Amino acid sequence: MFTNTLLGCSVPELVEFYARISVTEGTVTSEVNGVKIEFYAQKLGEILGVQAAGFDVYIREGKSLLGKVRLLELAQTLSRQSGLKTPQ
């Protein structure tokens, strides 16, 4: 998935996808340009080429389970700037 260099985004189809979307018991159903689209986790994993296994708890945005110390640690790791520090 992360090596797909042909990735692109088409807004008109996305708008239609979300306008006609229905999610029931983990199955997403929609219709775009007259084409029916239906997938669940396993099938989506196959399409994207990733495994549908592991941690699957969805945490609503705005809720942080990580403390400031861990957040800083992650920021340091990802930015490769070990000198980052929390403000006093």
Place this chain on the structure above:
Amino acid sequence: MDQCCTDLMDKGEQINLPAIMIRHIADIANTTREHDLGYGFLLTWVCEHFGVELQKKIGVQVIDEIGSSTLMGCGFNLVKGEDPSSEQGLRTPTPPVPRGTSNRPSLEALQQDQHRLQSELAEVKGALAKEKELSVKRHDDLLAIFAALTAKLSPPAP
């Protein structure tokens, strides 16, 4: 959610991205607040997979890459001109500043969201109560087993 996934990836734990995506998509589809069209690139890929003819596919651009603007959008403050190795290159997240009033959700939308959240909270509380009940039962069962074992293993009276 993103913080949690990043934390797990950093620890080398597996994430069920498709399942999380579907739950997030369901949340986006059901919210009354304004929300962007989440997973645009991946859902465009899915549309292509199902044979949907795309009208305006725009490829990945430099602005789509994660950079300082992404960090700023997440609430970090980037201090310009600072040596990265100095005391404050980046600050811990602070709540993002709300945008213009035109983007604010209506009172009715907020009330609907609040109602939905209260329902979810009630469900979670119910599940927690059941779990507590089960724990008490297990605890009692264990105590009974220990009592029985103690009686069985204690030496007979002379």
